[in-house]
Amino acid sequence: MSSNKETFGKTVGFVFAVCLVCALLVSFSAVQLKPLQQANKLLDQQTKILEAADLLELAKGDIVGTYNKYVEAKMIDLDTGEFIEGNPDLFDERRNSRDASKSEKPKNDIAGINRRSHDAVVYLVRDGAGIIETIVLPIVGSGLWDLMYGYVGLEADLNTVRSVVYSDHKETPGLGAEVVNPKWKALWPGKKIFDEQHNLAIKLVKGGAKAGDVHGVDGLSGATLTSVGVEKTLHFWLGEEGYGPFVNKYRNGGLN
Template sequence: MAKSNDTFGKTLGVVVGLCLVCSLVVSGAAVALKPQQKLNKERDTQRYVLEAAGLLDKAAGKVPETFDKYIDARVIDFDSGEFNSALDARSFDAALAARDSKNSIKPSNDIASIGRRANSGVVYLVRDEAGGLDSVILPVHGYGLWSTMYAFLALEPDMNTVKALVYYDQGETPGLGAEVENPRWKAQWVGKQLFDDNGELAIRVVKGGADPADIHGVDGLSGATLTSNGVNNSLEYWLGDEGFAAFIDKVREGELNNG
Protein backbone atom coordinates (compact mmCIF):
# COMPACT_ATOMS: atom_id res chain seq x y z
CA MET A 1 0.00 0.00 0.00
CA ALA A 2 1.43 3.43 -0.99
CA LYS A 3 2.31 5.84 1.74
CA SER A 4 0.04 8.84 2.19
CA ASN A 5 1.52 12.18 1.15
CA ASP A 6 -0.52 13.85 3.84
CA THR A 7 2.10 13.67 6.61
CA PHE A 8 3.60 16.34 8.85
CA GLY A 9 7.13 15.71 7.54
CA LYS A 10 6.19 16.07 3.90
CA THR A 11 4.02 19.09 4.57
CA LEU A 12 6.88 20.74 6.46
CA GLY A 13 9.23 19.90 3.62
CA VAL A 14 6.95 21.55 1.08
CA VAL A 15 6.59 24.65 3.25
CA VAL A 16 10.35 24.95 3.78
CA GLY A 17 11.04 24.40 0.09
CA LEU A 18 8.47 27.00 -0.90
CA CYS A 19 9.97 29.51 1.56
CA LEU A 20 13.45 28.92 0.15
CA VAL A 21 12.25 29.42 -3.42
CA CYS A 22 10.40 32.61 -2.46
CA SER A 23 13.46 33.89 -0.60
CA LEU A 24 15.65 33.30 -3.64
CA VAL A 25 13.14 35.07 -5.90
CA VAL A 26 12.85 38.08 -3.56
CA SER A 27 16.63 38.29 -3.05
CA GLY A 28 17.24 38.02 -6.78
CA ALA A 29 14.69 40.73 -7.50
CA ALA A 30 16.22 43.02 -4.87
CA VAL A 31 19.70 42.60 -6.38
CA ALA A 32 18.42 43.08 -9.92
CA LEU A 33 16.44 46.19 -9.03
CA LYS A 34 19.13 47.83 -6.89
CA PRO A 35 20.79 49.73 -9.77
CA GLN A 36 17.42 51.08 -10.91
CA GLN A 37 16.51 52.07 -7.36
CA LYS A 38 19.83 53.90 -7.01
CA LEU A 39 19.23 55.69 -10.31
CA ASN A 40 15.69 56.67 -9.27
CA LYS A 41 17.01 58.07 -5.98
CA GLU A 42 19.65 60.07 -7.85
CA ARG A 43 17.01 61.45 -10.23
CA ASP A 44 14.76 62.42 -7.32
CA THR A 45 17.64 64.28 -5.67
CA GLN A 46 18.40 66.08 -8.93
CA ARG A 47 14.76 67.06 -9.32
CA TYR A 48 14.52 68.58 -5.84
CA VAL A 49 17.85 70.39 -6.24
CA LEU A 50 16.57 71.89 -9.50
CA GLU A 51 13.35 72.91 -7.75
CA ALA A 52 15.34 74.68 -5.04
CA ALA A 53 17.44 76.36 -7.73
CA GLY A 54 14.33 77.56 -9.56
CA LEU A 55 15.26 75.51 -12.62
CA LEU A 56 12.69 72.72 -12.56
CA ASP A 57 10.47 74.36 -15.19
CA LYS A 58 13.49 74.81 -17.43
CA ALA A 59 14.21 71.07 -17.17
CA ALA A 60 11.03 70.25 -19.13
CA GLY A 61 11.40 66.52 -18.63
CA LYS A 62 15.19 66.58 -19.06
CA VAL A 63 16.21 66.53 -15.42
CA PRO A 64 19.65 64.84 -15.73
CA GLU A 65 20.70 67.06 -18.64
CA THR A 66 19.56 70.24 -16.92
CA PHE A 67 21.21 69.21 -13.66
CA ASP A 68 24.53 68.52 -15.38
CA LYS A 69 24.38 71.85 -17.23
CA TYR A 70 23.66 74.13 -14.27
CA ILE A 71 24.55 72.25 -11.08
CA ASP A 72 28.06 71.62 -9.79
CA ALA A 73 27.81 69.13 -6.91
CA ARG A 74 30.84 69.19 -4.63
CA VAL A 75 31.90 67.58 -1.37
CA ILE A 76 33.15 69.86 1.39
CA ASP A 77 34.89 69.29 4.70
CA PHE A 78 32.69 70.74 7.44
CA ASP A 79 35.52 71.77 9.74
CA SER A 80 37.55 73.71 7.16
CA GLY A 81 34.80 74.67 4.73
CA GLU A 82 37.11 73.59 1.89
CA PHE A 83 36.22 71.35 -1.02
CA ASN A 84 37.27 67.72 -0.56
CA SER A 85 38.48 66.71 -4.02
CA ALA A 86 39.17 63.16 -2.85
CA LEU A 87 35.44 62.42 -2.66
CA ASP A 88 33.01 62.25 -5.58
CA ALA A 89 29.70 64.01 -4.88
CA ARG A 90 27.76 61.53 -7.04
CA SER A 91 28.85 58.52 -5.03
CA PHE A 92 29.32 60.10 -1.60
CA ASP A 93 26.67 58.97 0.88
CA ALA A 94 26.53 61.33 3.88
CA ALA A 95 24.08 59.10 5.74
CA LEU A 96 26.39 56.11 5.36
CA ALA A 97 29.42 58.15 6.42
CA ALA A 98 27.54 59.39 9.48
CA ARG A 99 27.13 55.80 10.66
CA ASP A 100 30.90 55.31 10.61
CA SER A 101 32.48 56.63 13.81
CA LYS A 102 35.79 57.17 11.98
CA ASN A 103 34.17 59.47 9.43
CA SER A 104 31.71 61.32 11.62
CA ILE A 105 31.21 63.12 14.91
CA LYS A 106 28.56 63.20 17.59
CA PRO A 107 27.27 66.80 17.70
CA SER A 108 28.28 68.76 20.77
CA ASN A 109 24.74 70.14 20.93
CA ASP A 110 22.42 67.91 18.94
CA ILE A 111 19.57 70.40 18.78
CA ALA A 112 18.31 68.89 15.50
CA SER A 113 18.46 65.31 16.81
CA ILE A 114 20.56 64.04 13.91
CA GLY A 115 22.53 61.54 16.00
CA ARG A 116 25.82 61.86 14.13
CA ARG A 117 27.20 64.22 11.49
CA ALA A 118 29.51 63.04 8.73
CA ASN A 119 32.84 64.85 8.48
CA SER A 120 32.01 65.79 4.91
CA GLY A 121 28.86 66.88 3.12
CA VAL A 122 27.58 67.67 -0.37
CA VAL A 123 26.80 71.20 -1.54
CA TYR A 124 25.36 72.26 -4.88
CA LEU A 125 26.75 75.29 -6.72
CA VAL A 126 24.20 76.61 -9.20
CA ARG A 127 25.76 78.22 -12.27
CA ASP A 128 24.16 80.75 -14.61
CA GLU A 129 24.46 80.66 -18.41
CA ALA A 130 27.84 82.38 -18.24
CA GLY A 131 29.17 79.97 -15.61
CA GLY A 132 28.96 82.46 -12.74
CA LEU A 133 27.67 81.55 -9.30
CA ASP A 134 23.90 82.01 -9.25
CA SER A 135 23.10 80.37 -5.91
CA VAL A 136 24.26 77.74 -3.44
CA ILE A 137 22.13 74.86 -2.16
CA LEU A 138 22.74 73.27 1.23
CA PRO A 139 21.14 69.99 2.37
CA VAL A 140 19.70 70.24 5.89
CA HIS A 141 17.78 67.82 8.05
CA GLY A 142 16.46 67.49 11.58
CA TYR A 143 13.71 65.88 13.64
CA GLY A 144 10.21 67.30 13.77
CA LEU A 145 7.30 65.73 15.64
CA TRP A 146 7.27 62.25 14.11
CA SER A 147 10.12 62.10 11.65
CA THR A 148 13.45 63.36 10.41
CA MET A 149 12.69 66.06 7.84
CA TYR A 150 15.00 66.55 4.87
CA ALA A 151 15.26 69.77 2.87
CA PHE A 152 17.36 71.78 0.46
CA LEU A 153 18.09 75.38 1.44
CA ALA A 154 18.96 77.57 -1.57
CA LEU A 155 20.85 80.81 -0.91
CA GLU A 156 21.82 83.76 -3.04
CA PRO A 157 25.62 84.24 -3.51
CA ASP A 158 25.65 86.56 -0.47
CA MET A 159 24.97 83.40 1.58
CA ASN A 160 22.39 85.35 3.55
CA THR A 161 19.33 85.76 1.33
CA VAL A 162 17.05 82.74 1.03
CA LYS A 163 16.11 81.76 -2.50
CA ALA A 164 14.10 78.67 -1.51
CA LEU A 165 13.53 76.09 1.19
CA VAL A 166 12.32 72.81 -0.28
CA TYR A 167 11.33 69.95 2.01
CA TYR A 168 11.29 66.70 0.07
CA ASP A 169 11.16 63.88 2.63
CA GLN A 170 9.22 63.99 5.89
CA GLY A 171 6.65 61.99 7.82
CA GLU A 172 4.83 64.73 9.70
CA THR A 173 1.08 64.88 10.31
CA PRO A 174 -0.90 65.44 7.08
CA GLY A 175 -2.60 68.86 7.09
CA LEU A 176 -0.42 70.05 9.98
CA GLY A 177 3.34 69.45 10.08
CA ALA A 178 3.30 68.08 6.55
CA GLU A 179 2.49 71.63 5.42
CA VAL A 180 6.25 72.18 5.21
CA GLU A 181 5.71 71.02 1.62
CA ASN A 182 2.85 73.45 0.97
CA PRO A 183 3.87 75.87 -1.84
CA ARG A 184 2.25 78.80 -0.01
CA TRP A 185 4.34 78.20 3.09
CA LYS A 186 7.50 77.61 1.09
CA ALA A 187 6.94 80.89 -0.77
CA GLN A 188 7.29 82.82 2.50
CA TRP A 189 10.96 81.94 2.69
CA VAL A 190 11.93 83.66 -0.54
CA GLY A 191 13.95 86.81 0.17
CA LYS A 192 14.26 86.24 3.92
CA GLN A 193 17.61 86.95 5.58
CA LEU A 194 19.44 84.30 7.61
CA PHE A 195 21.67 86.58 9.67
CA ASP A 196 21.20 89.93 11.38
CA ASP A 197 23.53 92.94 11.13
CA ASN A 198 25.77 91.44 13.80
CA GLY A 199 26.21 88.22 11.88
CA GLU A 200 24.04 86.24 14.30
CA LEU A 201 21.59 83.65 12.97
CA ALA A 202 18.17 85.32 13.06
CA ILE A 203 15.97 83.33 10.67
CA ARG A 204 13.10 81.61 12.49
CA VAL A 205 9.63 80.17 12.20
CA VAL A 206 7.37 82.32 14.39
CA LYS A 207 4.55 80.74 16.35
CA GLY A 208 1.32 82.66 15.79
CA GLY A 209 2.62 84.30 12.64
CA ALA A 210 5.49 86.58 11.68
CA ASP A 211 5.29 90.30 11.09
CA PRO A 212 5.23 90.77 7.29
CA ALA A 213 7.96 93.38 7.69
CA ASP A 214 10.22 90.98 9.57
CA ILE A 215 12.98 89.99 7.15
CA HIS A 216 13.96 87.09 9.42
CA GLY A 217 10.53 85.68 10.26
CA VAL A 218 8.29 83.06 8.62
CA ASP A 219 4.80 82.09 9.80
CA GLY A 220 4.65 79.07 12.04
CA LEU A 221 2.69 76.03 10.93
CA SER A 222 -0.77 76.12 12.47
CA GLY A 223 -1.25 73.28 14.95
CA ALA A 224 2.27 72.00 14.37
CA THR A 225 4.48 73.68 16.94
CA LEU A 226 6.93 70.78 17.26
CA THR A 227 7.36 70.57 13.49
CA SER A 228 8.00 74.33 13.37
CA ASN A 229 10.52 73.94 16.17
CA GLY A 230 12.13 71.17 14.16
CA VAL A 231 12.59 73.53 11.21
CA ASN A 232 14.19 76.13 13.49
CA ASN A 233 16.45 73.55 15.11
CA SER A 234 17.55 72.16 11.75
CA LEU A 235 18.57 75.58 10.48
CA GLU A 236 20.26 76.49 13.76
CA TYR A 237 22.41 73.38 13.64
CA TRP A 238 23.30 73.26 9.96
CA LEU A 239 24.03 76.97 9.68
CA GLY A 240 26.15 76.84 12.83
CA ASP A 241 29.77 76.01 13.57
CA GLU A 242 29.36 72.24 13.20
CA GLY A 243 27.38 72.69 10.00
CA PHE A 244 28.04 74.90 6.99
CA ALA A 245 29.36 77.98 8.84
CA ALA A 246 32.98 77.58 7.64
CA PHE A 247 31.83 76.96 4.07
CA ILE A 248 29.51 79.98 4.17
CA ASP A 249 32.44 82.14 5.27
CA LYS A 250 34.55 80.85 2.38
CA VAL A 251 31.87 81.72 -0.18
CA ARG A 252 31.37 85.18 1.32
CA GLU A 253 35.07 85.83 1.08
CA GLY A 254 34.98 84.92 -2.61
CA GLU A 255 37.31 81.97 -2.19
CA LEU A 256 34.99 79.36 -3.68
CA ASN A 257 32.96 81.31 -6.23
CA ASN A 258 34.97 79.91 -9.07
CA GLY A 259 36.33 76.86 -7.32
Protein backbone atom coordinates in the same frame (compact mmCIF):
# COMPACT_ATOMS: atom_id res chain seq x y z
CA MET B 1 2.22 4.35 10.22
CA SER B 2 4.82 4.23 7.45
CA SER B 3 2.35 5.74 5.00
CA ASN B 4 1.60 8.63 7.37
CA LYS B 5 5.30 9.34 7.83
CA GLU B 6 5.76 9.36 4.10
CA THR B 7 2.90 11.83 3.67
CA PHE B 8 4.29 14.11 6.39
CA GLY B 9 7.74 14.01 4.81
CA LYS B 10 6.34 14.90 1.40
CA THR B 11 4.43 17.81 2.90
CA VAL B 12 7.54 19.17 4.60
CA GLY B 13 9.49 18.75 1.40
CA PHE B 14 6.87 20.56 -0.64
CA VAL B 15 6.75 23.46 1.85
CA PHE B 16 10.54 23.69 1.82
CA ALA B 17 10.62 23.72 -1.99
CA VAL B 18 7.98 26.46 -2.17
CA CYS B 19 9.90 28.56 0.38
CA LEU B 20 13.13 28.08 -1.54
CA VAL B 21 11.55 29.12 -4.82
CA CYS B 22 9.94 32.18 -3.22
CA ALA B 23 13.25 33.18 -1.61
CA LEU B 24 15.02 32.88 -4.96
CA LEU B 25 12.35 34.95 -6.69
CA VAL B 26 12.54 37.69 -4.04
CA SER B 27 16.34 37.75 -4.22
CA PHE B 28 16.27 37.86 -8.01
CA SER B 29 13.71 40.69 -8.00
CA ALA B 30 15.73 42.67 -5.47
CA VAL B 31 18.89 42.39 -7.56
CA GLN B 32 17.08 43.24 -10.80
CA LEU B 33 15.19 46.19 -9.32
CA LYS B 34 18.13 47.72 -7.43
CA PRO B 35 19.47 49.75 -10.39
CA LEU B 36 15.96 51.10 -11.07
CA GLN B 37 15.50 52.02 -7.41
CA GLN B 38 18.86 53.79 -7.35
CA ALA B 39 18.02 55.67 -10.56
CA ASN B 40 14.67 56.79 -9.12
CA LYS B 41 16.34 57.89 -5.89
CA LEU B 42 18.92 59.92 -7.83
CA LEU B 43 16.21 61.50 -10.01
CA ASP B 44 14.23 62.51 -6.91
CA GLN B 45 17.36 64.02 -5.36
CA GLN B 46 18.17 65.99 -8.51
CA THR B 47 14.57 67.20 -8.70
CA LYS B 48 14.69 68.52 -5.13
CA ILE B 49 18.04 70.23 -5.75
CA LEU B 50 16.70 71.96 -8.86
CA GLU B 51 13.61 73.01 -6.89
CA ALA B 52 15.82 74.48 -4.15
CA ALA B 53 17.72 76.37 -6.86
CA ASP B 54 14.43 77.57 -8.43
CA LEU B 55 15.20 75.79 -11.71
CA LEU B 56 12.31 73.34 -11.98
CA GLU B 57 10.40 75.55 -14.41
CA LEU B 58 13.50 75.90 -16.57
CA ALA B 59 13.95 72.11 -16.58
CA LYS B 60 10.54 71.54 -18.21
CA GLY B 61 10.69 67.84 -17.46
CA ASP B 62 14.35 67.33 -18.43
CA ILE B 63 15.60 66.95 -14.86
CA VAL B 64 18.80 65.05 -15.63
CA GLY B 65 19.83 67.29 -18.54
CA THR B 66 19.18 70.49 -16.59
CA TYR B 67 20.96 69.19 -13.51
CA ASN B 68 24.03 68.13 -15.49
CA LYS B 69 24.15 71.47 -17.30
CA TYR B 70 23.85 73.83 -14.33
CA VAL B 71 24.74 71.95 -11.13
CA GLU B 72 28.18 70.99 -9.82
CA ALA B 73 28.38 68.84 -6.68
CA LYS B 74 31.49 69.29 -4.54
CA MET B 75 32.71 67.82 -1.26
CA ILE B 76 33.65 70.03 1.68
CA ASP B 77 35.16 69.50 5.12
CA LEU B 78 32.55 70.91 7.49
CA ASP B 79 35.09 71.76 10.20
CA THR B 80 37.19 73.99 7.94
CA GLY B 81 34.75 74.92 5.17
CA GLU B 82 37.39 73.93 2.60
CA PHE B 83 36.70 72.01 -0.58
CA ILE B 84 38.17 68.51 -0.47
CA GLU B 85 38.76 65.64 -2.85
CA GLY B 86 36.02 63.03 -3.01
CA ASN B 87 33.26 61.60 -5.15
CA PRO B 88 29.93 63.28 -4.29
CA ASP B 89 28.05 60.49 -6.07
CA LEU B 90 29.36 57.96 -3.56
CA PHE B 91 28.82 60.13 -0.48
CA ASP B 92 26.02 59.05 1.87
CA GLU B 93 25.36 61.39 4.79
CA ARG B 94 23.10 58.91 6.56
CA ARG B 95 25.70 56.14 6.34
CA ASN B 96 28.52 58.43 7.46
CA SER B 97 26.56 59.71 10.45
CA ARG B 98 26.25 56.12 11.71
CA ASP B 99 30.01 55.54 11.39
CA ALA B 100 31.94 56.84 14.42
CA SER B 101 35.12 57.12 12.33
CA LYS B 102 33.41 59.41 9.80
CA SER B 103 31.25 61.50 12.11
CA GLU B 104 31.16 63.29 15.45
CA LYS B 105 28.70 64.23 18.15
CA PRO B 106 27.87 67.95 17.92
CA LYS B 107 28.67 69.97 21.02
CA ASN B 108 25.33 71.77 20.73
CA ASP B 109 22.97 69.38 18.98
CA ILE B 110 19.99 71.71 18.63
CA ALA B 111 18.93 69.88 15.44
CA GLY B 112 18.66 66.58 17.32
CA ILE B 113 20.72 64.59 14.81
CA ASN B 114 22.94 62.73 17.34
CA ARG B 115 25.95 62.59 15.00
CA ARG B 116 27.18 64.76 12.14
CA SER B 117 29.35 63.59 9.25
CA HIS B 118 32.81 65.18 9.01
CA ASP B 119 32.17 65.93 5.34
CA ALA B 120 29.25 67.14 3.25
CA VAL B 121 28.24 67.77 -0.34
CA VAL B 122 27.32 71.26 -1.52
CA TYR B 123 25.72 71.97 -4.88
CA LEU B 124 26.97 74.96 -6.88
CA VAL B 125 24.37 76.12 -9.39
CA ARG B 126 25.61 78.29 -12.25
CA ASP B 127 23.82 80.42 -14.81
CA GLY B 128 24.36 80.20 -18.57
CA ALA B 129 27.54 82.30 -18.28
CA GLY B 130 29.06 80.02 -15.64
CA ILE B 131 28.48 82.40 -12.73
CA ILE B 132 27.37 80.78 -9.48
CA GLU B 133 23.86 82.00 -8.70
CA THR B 134 22.75 79.55 -6.04
CA ILE B 135 24.34 77.23 -3.49
CA VAL B 136 22.15 74.34 -2.36
CA LEU B 137 22.96 72.89 1.07
CA PRO B 138 21.53 69.59 2.37
CA ILE B 139 20.01 69.81 5.86
CA VAL B 140 18.63 67.32 8.38
CA GLY B 141 17.00 67.81 11.75
CA SER B 142 14.33 66.54 14.09
CA GLY B 143 10.65 67.17 13.47
CA LEU B 144 7.83 65.96 15.70
CA TRP B 145 8.17 62.24 14.90
CA ASP B 146 11.52 61.69 13.23
CA LEU B 147 14.37 63.31 11.33
CA MET B 148 13.40 65.49 8.37
CA TYR B 149 15.74 65.73 5.37
CA GLY B 150 15.80 68.61 2.93
CA TYR B 151 17.71 71.35 1.15
CA VAL B 152 18.09 75.09 1.53
CA GLY B 153 18.97 77.07 -1.58
CA LEU B 154 20.89 80.30 -0.97
CA GLU B 155 21.88 83.04 -3.37
CA ALA B 156 25.60 83.67 -3.98
CA ASP B 157 25.77 85.93 -0.90
CA LEU B 158 25.11 82.77 1.18
CA ASN B 159 22.47 84.70 3.08
CA THR B 160 19.42 85.27 0.88
CA VAL B 161 17.08 82.29 0.64
CA ARG B 162 15.86 81.03 -2.71
CA SER B 163 13.95 78.05 -1.37
CA VAL B 164 13.61 75.56 1.47
CA VAL B 165 12.65 72.10 0.22
CA TYR B 166 11.95 69.05 2.34
CA SER B 167 12.37 65.70 0.60
CA ASP B 168 11.89 63.13 3.36
CA HIS B 169 9.78 63.46 6.52
CA LYS B 170 7.22 61.64 8.65
CA GLU B 171 5.27 64.62 9.92
CA THR B 172 1.51 64.59 10.49
CA PRO B 173 -0.58 65.26 7.35
CA GLY B 174 -2.30 68.63 7.53
CA LEU B 175 0.02 69.82 10.31
CA GLY B 176 3.79 69.29 10.25
CA ALA B 177 3.56 67.83 6.75
CA GLU B 178 2.72 71.35 5.56
CA VAL B 179 6.49 71.77 5.13
CA VAL B 180 5.86 70.54 1.59
CA ASN B 181 2.87 72.81 0.98
CA PRO B 182 3.66 75.17 -1.94
CA LYS B 183 1.97 78.06 -0.11
CA TRP B 184 4.33 77.72 2.86
CA LYS B 185 7.38 77.19 0.65
CA ALA B 186 6.48 80.37 -1.23
CA LEU B 187 7.10 82.37 1.98
CA TRP B 188 10.85 81.68 1.96
CA PRO B 189 12.35 83.35 -1.15
CA GLY B 190 14.10 86.60 -0.23
CA LYS B 191 14.34 85.89 3.50
CA LYS B 192 17.72 86.49 5.16
CA ILE B 193 19.49 83.88 7.27
CA PHE B 194 21.87 86.34 8.98
CA ASP B 195 21.58 89.89 10.26
CA GLU B 196 24.07 92.64 9.36
CA GLN B 197 26.49 91.43 12.03
CA HIS B 198 26.41 87.90 10.55
CA ASN B 199 24.43 86.54 13.49
CA LEU B 200 21.85 83.83 12.76
CA ALA B 201 18.52 85.59 12.62
CA ILE B 202 16.13 83.43 10.61
CA LYS B 203 13.07 82.44 12.65
CA LEU B 204 9.66 80.83 12.32
CA VAL B 205 7.03 83.02 13.95
CA LYS B 206 4.01 81.51 15.63
CA GLY B 207 0.93 83.39 14.49
CA GLY B 208 2.72 84.80 11.45
CA ALA B 209 5.69 87.05 10.72
CA LYS B 210 5.20 90.80 10.57
CA ALA B 211 5.19 92.52 7.19
CA GLY B 212 8.69 93.55 6.19
CA ASP B 213 10.41 91.14 8.57
CA VAL B 214 13.22 89.82 6.38
CA HIS B 215 14.19 87.20 8.95
CA GLY B 216 10.71 85.96 9.88
CA VAL B 217 8.67 83.19 8.24
CA ASP B 218 5.17 82.16 9.28
CA GLY B 219 5.20 79.14 11.57
CA LEU B 220 3.20 76.07 10.60
CA SER B 221 -0.31 76.40 11.99
CA GLY B 222 -0.99 73.72 14.62
CA ALA B 223 2.51 72.29 14.26
CA THR B 224 4.62 74.21 16.76
CA LEU B 225 7.14 71.41 17.34
CA THR B 226 7.73 70.95 13.62
CA SER B 227 8.20 74.71 13.22
CA VAL B 228 10.70 74.75 16.07
CA GLY B 229 12.47 71.81 14.44
CA VAL B 230 12.78 73.64 11.11
CA GLU B 231 14.18 76.74 12.82
CA LYS B 232 16.67 74.78 14.92
CA THR B 233 17.73 72.76 11.89
CA LEU B 234 18.55 75.93 9.95
CA HIS B 235 20.37 77.43 12.93
CA PHE B 236 22.43 74.29 13.39
CA TRP B 237 23.39 73.80 9.75
CA LEU B 238 24.10 77.47 9.04
CA GLY B 239 25.96 77.75 12.34
CA GLU B 240 29.53 76.94 13.33
CA GLU B 241 28.97 73.18 13.65
CA GLY B 242 27.38 73.00 10.22
CA TYR B 243 28.15 75.06 7.12
CA GLY B 244 29.24 78.09 9.17
CA PRO B 245 32.97 77.85 8.28
CA PHE B 246 32.06 77.44 4.59
CA VAL B 247 29.68 80.43 4.72
CA ASN B 248 32.25 82.61 6.51
CA LYS B 249 34.85 81.79 3.88
CA TYR B 250 32.70 82.38 0.79
CA ARG B 251 29.89 84.76 1.76
CA ASN B 252 29.05 87.81 -0.34
CA GLY B 253 29.90 86.20 -3.66
CA GLY B 254 33.26 84.74 -2.64
CA LEU B 255 32.68 81.60 -4.69
CA ASN B 256 32.79 83.53 -7.99
